[in-house]
Amino acid sequence: MMTGDAVNRVLAAYQAIADEARARREQFEKSPLPKIHIGMATCGIASGALETQAAFEAALADRGIEALIHTVGCVGHCYAEPVVIIDHPDSGFPPIFYPEVTPGKAKMLVKLFLEEGDPRFEHVMGATVENEMIPSVMEFARFNREKRVIMERCGRIDPDQIHEYIAEGGYGALTTALCRKPETVIDEIEAAGLRGRGGAGFPTARKWRAARAASGSDKMIVCNADEGDPGAYMDRTLLESNPHQVIEGMIIAALAVGAARGLFYVRAEYPLAVRILTTAVEQARELGFLGTDILGSGLDFDIDLFQGSGAFVCGEETALIRSVEGYRGMPRHRPPYPVEQGIDGRPTVINNVKTLATIPPIVEKGADWFRAIGTAGSPGTAVFSVVGNVTHPGLVEIPMGVTLRDLIFDICGGIPDKKRFKAVQIGGPSGGCLSADFLDTPVDFDALTRAGAMMGSGGMVVMDEDVCMVDVSRYFLDFTQKESCGKCTFCRIGTRHLLDILRRLTRGEGREGDLEQLETLSRAVKQGSLCGLGKTAPNPVLTSLAYFRDEYEAHFKEGRCPSCACRALTAFFIDLDKCARGCDACVGCCPVEAVFTTSNRKKGIDQQLCVKCGECVVACPPDYDAVEKVSPAALVPIIERPPEKNKAES
Amino acid sequence: MEHSLTAEDQAHLEILQTQIKSSPKGRGQLIPLLQMAQKALGYLPDDALSLVADHLSVTRSEVYGVASFYNQFRFNPPGKNPVKVCMGTACHVRGGEIILENFERKLEIREGETTEDREFSIERVACVGCCALAPVALMGEILHGHMAPSKVEGLVLQVRLEKEKAQREAAK
Numbered sequence A: 001m002m003t004g005d006a007v008n009r010v011l012a013a014y015q016a017i018a019d020e021a022r023a024r025r026e027q028f029e030k031s032p033l034p035k036i037h038i039g040m041a042t043c044g045i046a047s048g049a050l051e052t053q054a055a056f057e058a059a060l061a062d063r064g065i066e067a068l069i070h071t072v073g074c075v076g077h078c079y080a081e082p083v084v085i086i087d088h089p090d091s092g093f094p095p096i097f098y099p100e101v102t103p104g105k106a107k108m109l110v111k112l113f114l115e116e117g118d119p120r121f122e123h124v125m126g127a128t129v130e131n132e133m134i135p136s137v138m139e140f141a142r143f144n145r146e147k148r149v150i151m152e153r154c155g156r157i158d159p160d161q162i163h164e165y166i167a168e169g170g171y172g173a174l175t176t177a178l179c180r181k182p183e184t185v186i187d188e189i190e191a192a193g194l195r196g197r198g199g200a201g202f203p204t205a206r207k208w209r210a211a212r213a214a215s216g217s218d219k220m221i222v223c224n225a226d227e228g229d230p231g232a233y234m235d236r237t238l239l240e241s242n243p244h245q246v247i248e249g250m251i252i253a254a255l256a257v258g259a260a261r262g263l264f265y266v267r268a269e270y271p272l273a274v275r276i277l278t279t280a281v282e283q284a285r286e287l288g289f290l291g292t293d294i295l296g297s298g299l300d301f302d303i304d305l306f307q308g309s310g311a312f313v314c315g316e317e318t319a320l321i322r323s324v325e326g327y328r329g330m331p332r333h334r335p336p337y338p339v340e341q342g343i344d345g346r347p348t349v350i351n352n353v354k355t356l357a358t359i360p361p362i363v364e365k366g367a368d369w370f371r372a373i374g375t376a377g378s379p380g381t382a383v384f385s386v387v388g389n390v391t392h393p394g395l396v397e398i399p400m401g402v403t404l405r406d407l408i409f410d411i412c413g414g415i416p417d418k419k420r421f422k423a424v425q426i427g428g429p430s431g432g433c434l435s436a437d438f439l440d441t442p443v444d445f446d447a448l449t450r451a452g453a454m455m456g457s458g459g460m461v462v463m464d465e466d467v468c469m470v471d472v473s474r475y476f477l478d479f480t481q482k483e484s485c486g487k488c489t490f491c492r493i494g495t496r497h498l499l500d501i502l503r504r505l506t507r508g509e510g511r512e513g514d515l516e517q518l519e520t521l522s523r524a525v526k527q528g529s530l531c532g533l534g535k536t537a538p539n540p541v542l543t544s545l546a547y548f549r550d551e552y553e554a555h556f557k558e559g560r561c562p563s564c565a566c567r568a569l570t571a572f573f574i575d576l577d578k579c580a581r582g583c584d585a586c587v588g589c590c591p592v593e594a595v596f597t598t599s600n601r602k603k604g605i606d607q608q609l610c611v612k613c614g615e616c617v618v619a620c621p622p623d624y625d626a627v628e629k630v631s632p633a634a635l636v637p638i639i640e641r642p643p644e645k646n647k648a649e650s
Numbered sequence B: 001m002e003h004s005l006t007a008e009d010q011a012h013l014e015i016l017q018t019q020i021k022s023s024p025k026g027r028g029q030l031i032p033l034l035q036m037a038q039k040a041l042g043y044l045p046d047d048a049l050s051l052v053a054d055h056l057s058v059t060r061s062e063v064y065g066v067a068s069f070y071n072q073f074r075f076n077p078p079g080k081n082p083v084k085v086c087m088g089t090a091c092h093v094r095g096g097e098i099i100l101e102n103f104e105r106k107l108e109i110r111e112g113e114t115t116e117d118r119e120f121s122i123e124r125v126a127c128v129g130c131c132a133l134a135p136v137a138l139m140g141e142i143l144h145g146h147m148a149p150s151k152v153e154g155l156v157l158q159v160r161l162e163k164e165k166a167q168r169e170a171a172k
C-alpha cells in the first residue's frame, strides 16, 4: 500500500499520459479527412491486406485525395478478410464495414465513394454504428450475439500505437491497482470468480494467492502464449491486435503477487506476434508502465520475451519451465507447483494470454460486473476460434453459457454447401468430438467436461458429413504421438499403438478386437501418464468411439468409410450418364493425368493412377456434377482406357 | 544426409561467432542461442552446435539433445523457397494432406527434405493461424490460403520460371 503522496504521484503521472493520448486520438478522430481502417493481423495479411493497403495508397495518390490510413488488428471476422472500414464524414454516411476488399475494390471505392460519395451498397456489409441510412452490422447474429471483454478493442486500435490503447482507458486499471493493496486486487479477482483460460479453468486468484504466500523474493510471472493446439489462434491474434491489454494484465498480476520479472513465452512460429509484442513492451517502458519505479509508485517490474521452439508439450507449465531453463521440455511431477518452485527455483505464476487480458477489465469495472456475464460456475466470456466446415469462421467471443448450437448455427452461420453437421471438436488434441446430440450443451468449463470434451484454450473445429471420425482420431493421435516427450512409457508406446490401430482401420485392415483394444489402451494411457498431454491424448478416440461407433464398425467390418474420406477405402469415378460430352474441365485439373477420354468422348478415371485428391469433383461444373465417390473402393465401376491411350502410356 | 557448408554458410558462421561471443552465458541462453544460429544460417550445422556448446561450456551432444527435442530446429539446409504446409486441424479437415502430397509429387522430395538444387524444401507445420483460409501453405514468407492441387503446380512453376528468367538475364 502506498502513502497518500505516492498515490497522488501515480494518479498525476497517469493523468498526464492519458491526457496526451486522448488529445492525439481526438485529433485523429475529429479530422475531417476520410479514414480507412484496414485489418492487418496474420489472416488479413494472408488474404492480401498489404496489397489492399498499397492499392488504397496508390489510388489516393493518383486522384489526389487526402485520407488517413489506419492499420488495425483482427476484428474476428476472418471469413471476410481483407476487412476494411471506411469512415467518410463528408459523404454523410456513417462508418461502413466492407468485407473482402481486394485491390480492385479498393481502387473502385476510392473513386466512387471517397471521390463521388457513392458507398456502393452492393459491397457493403453494414454500418458500424446504428443510423438511419444503412442497416448496421449489429443486425447480424455474428455481431450482436458476441460479448466482448477480452477482444473489445481488437480490430479498432492500432496495436503499434500505445496511445490508442491509453486513449480508450488503457492502463487505467493498472493505475487503480497500484493505489490498492495487493491483497485487495487478489480479492477482487477472487470475487469475480475468474478461471484460467489456458484450458483447465483453475481459479486465478488461488494461484496468485499461493504465489504471494510463497517465500522467495525473485518471483516471476509468465504469460503462456505457446498456443500448441494445432487449429486454434486466439492467443496469437490477441497479441497481434491488442498486446497492451495483456501486458497491463501481467503488470497487475506482478504487483498482486510481488513479482519483479515477467516473461512472455511466445511460439517462434508467430513472428508477427513477437514483433508487435516487442514494440509494445518498449512503448510501455518508455511511458513508465514498465521498468523501475512504475509511474512513481516505487514498484519495479520488467518483461522479457522468450520464443518457444514448437513443442506442444511445452504448453504444459512444468515443461515450459524446463525449456526456459535451457533443457528438453519434459514435464515433471507436481508438487512442487510452479507457484512454489518455478523457473530456476523461483516462485512462478503461469497464466494464459486470455486470462491476463481479462484482468484489466475486472479491475476497472469490478467483480460484480464480471459475474453478471456468463454462468455461475464459469463467469465471463470465452474466446473461440471457430473453424472448419462453417460459413463464418473466425474469432468469436461469447458469454459463457451460450449453447453450441447458437454458436455454430446462429453466430457462425452453420454448415456451408447445404451439408449436414456431423461433429464439433473442442479443446484440440486434448479435447473431444461431440455429436449433434450435444448441440444444446452450454459452453462453459463444467458442462463441456461433463460431455467428454473440454474447454481447452478455445479451439473449435466444426465438421460436416464429409469428415470421417476415425480419420480425425487418427489425425489427433498422429499429432500427440509425435509430440509425446517420451518420459512415460504409456504415453510414448501407448499412443503409438493407438495410432497403429487407427491407421489400420482407416486402411480397412482392422483386426478382430481392435475396437476393444482402442478402449482399454486409451484408459491405460490416461492412467499411466504423468502430464496432461498423455492424460488427455486418448480423448478424441474415446469420444468418437462413444458417439460415432457405427463409423468405426463400418471401417472395421466392411472396409467402408461412410464419409468417403479415408482414401484407401474410397474411389472416384465419373458417372457416364451425367458427364457432358466434350467438357474437359476435369482433365486439366488432375495432377496425375488420371482422367482420360472414353471412346464415346465422355471421361473416365484410371483407377491405377488416381491419387484421390478430389480436384475433379471441384472442377466438374455444378450443372453436370458427374464425379462420384464410392466406398469401399471395390464397388467402383471400372471403365477401361481406350486402347490407343494405353499405348501412349507404355 | 551430410551437407557441406557453402561459402555463404561459412560467412554466416563467422558473423554468428561474433554474435555468440558477445551474448551472456548461462544455461538459460541455450535455446535463444540456437534460435540465433538458425536465424543466421537457416539450419544448425555441426559447427554451429559446437559454437553454442563451447560458449555455454556444455557438450555438443547435450546441445544436440536439446535442439533435436524441438520442432523448430532443423539440421539440414532449407531450400531457397521453403514450402511449409499447414497440417493443423482445420487444414486437415479441408484436405491439407492432399496439398502436402502434391508438393511432394511435384518437387520429387518428401516432407523434411530439400531438393538437390537447394531450390525447394518441404516441411509440415501446425496451424499458422489463418484457419479461416484453410488449407494453407507458406512459400517462403508468403502465405497462400484456399490451396488446391492446381495452385501447387502454379506456385512451383512460377518460382521455376522466375529462376529461368533470372538466369537468362544473367547470361546476357
Ligand SMILES: Cc1cc2nc3c(=O)[nH]c(=O)nc-3n(C[C@H](O)[C@H](O)[C@H](O)COP(=O)(O)O)c2cc1C
Pocket: A195, A196, A197, A198, A199, A200, A201, A202, A204, A224, A225, A226, A227, A228, A229, A312, A313, A314, A315, A316, A317, A318, A350, A351, A352, A353, A355, A356, A457, A531, A532, A533
Ligand atoms: C500438453 C499441454 C499443453 C498445454 N498448452 C497450453 C497452451 O498452449 N497455452 C496455455 O495457456 N496453456 C496450456 N496448457 C495449460 C498450462 O499447463 C497451464 O495450465 C496454463 O497455462 C495456466 O494458465 P491459466 O491458469 O491462465 O489457464 C497446456 C497443458 C498441457 C498439459
Ligand code: SF4
Pocket: A313, A330, A331, A483, A484, A485, A486, A487, A488, A489, A491, A492, A529, A530, A531, A532, A533, A534, A535
Ligand atoms: S504424459 Fe507424455 S508428454 Fe506428458 S510427461 Fe509423460 S511422456 Fe511426456
Ligand code: SF4
Pocket: A572, A589, A590, A591, A592, A593, A594, A595, A605, A609, A610, A611, A612, A613, A614, A615, A616, A617
Ligand atoms: S480425384 Fe484427383 S487424382 Fe483422381 S481423377 Fe480426380 S483429379 Fe485426378
Ligand code: FES
Pocket: A039, A040, A041, A042, A043, A044, A073, A074, A075, A076, A077, A078, A079, A081, A083, A237, A394, A395
Ligand atoms: S485475422 Fe483478420 S479478421 Fe481475423
Ligand code: FES
Pocket: A230, A231, A232, B086, B087, B088, B089, B090, B091, B092, B126, B127, B128, B129, B130, B131, B132, B134, B135, B136
Ligand atoms: S489449421 Fe491450418 S492455419 Fe490453422
